[in-house]
């Protein structure tokens with residue numbers, strides 16, 4: 001079988017050097033903002049004043065002209081705590097990525113020509129095995145976290161590898177750079193599916209190291225809930241029944257989030273049916289791994305019964321529309337699942353998807369849904385190839401990238417609302433470096449559509465997490 005080769009060093013890509021975030025202080029943000037509190041519905045907040053506290057939370061949202069807005073703005077201006085956005089800037093809620101394989105960053109955009117089961121064995125497991133080298137992990141993870149922040153991702157849900165020290169480094173880096181993160185040490189012990197060079201030596205070791213990792217993250221000095229541990233069985237094919245059962249018990253005991261892959265491709269879906277006699281979702285449930293805090297990646301082949309079980313638990317799906325093009329064999333029935341009431345957010349699935357940007361995935365979510373609705377095979381009649389009522393619109397895609405991601409995680413992020421965390425992205429609507437062009441006459445719904453279709457890293461001016469400045473575009477890219 002083909003095996004991807006990796007050179008021994010990871011050269012750090014030219015990430016603009018960022019100074020470390022300072023502690024939050026009380027401040028207020030004045031300018032135009034937009035968010036999507038409800039699926040498909042945009043709220044454009046013109047000249048809004050958003051007050052954020054030293055605890056990182058939003059204390060007040062004063063609409064333009066409200067009785068308190070003027071006095072509060074004057075008070076913050078006098079104290080030097082007023083951040084005034086430019087006329088061409090727009091404040092967005094921070095973007096939420098529900099599914100990132102941190103160790104796969106070096107192969108982003110590579111090796112997308114194989115089916116999932118071959119790609120894992122030939123490319124991905126050899127790469128992930130390299131994280132036994134903690135220095136290598138440090139270099140990759142620094143670069144990845146910097147890249148995601150620069151793209152506006154304020155919350156990321158990460159898979160690490162089976163290596164405890166490397167995964168601890170990932171958590172350390174997220175904490176130091178103040179990216180909100182849920183991080184998991186990957187568990188995978190099944191000798192049938194995991195190569196000897198990259199697998200947990202036993203279920204007991206995988207469980208013990210998962211416990212150690214939870215303890216490590218929960219006691220990291222200065223954490224305060226910014227970084228959370230995630231119980232991470234890679235997927236059923238990689239794990240023994242004993243390990244899955246043990247991790248289910250640990251999930252109940254610890255109250256941690258859980259992440260795993262579910263019904264991603266034909267191969268995966270059928271593999272689990274064959275091994276467990278039930279669908280992936282039902283098996284994950286039987287192992288005690290399904291709860292309000294579970295994130296199932298992909299879910300492309302879930303049945304209506306599966307959806308009912310996921311809904312009953314309040315678990316979430318990380319929809320990864322770019323990755324699905326390469327590995328899933330089908331288009332996720334997104335709208336159908338949203339209409340059933342499932343929690344769904346977006347994931348890059350680095351490196352299954354070739355982009356680190358959640359907005360690229362928001363765009364692709366629209367495109368995939370339109371493709372499902374129209375069908376793909378021109379040789380079939382229109383009636384045979386269509387799947388009616390499948391399309392989503394741009395406001396729904398933006399909602400998936402922000403508020404819905406927050407809901408999926410059961411965290412108060414993704415909206416400008418009192419009691420939510422101040423996680424935000426300032427974009428330049430007319431930066432010469434970018435493609436986004438917002439005109440004075442554009443209506444709010446047009447501004448949102450342009451953001452979904454055009455906004456990219458070059459348009460991101462600055463990024464805030466918990467009212468801390470975590471990224472500023474480097475001078476070289478300034479407009």
Ligand code: GUN
Pocket residue numbers: 101116120124234235261264323327349352
């Ligand atoms: N299923 C199990 N592991 C993986 C992975 O690393 N990426 C994707 N896309 N699917 C998986």
Ligand code: FE
Pocket residue numbers: 099101261297349352
């Ligand atoms: Fe994945």
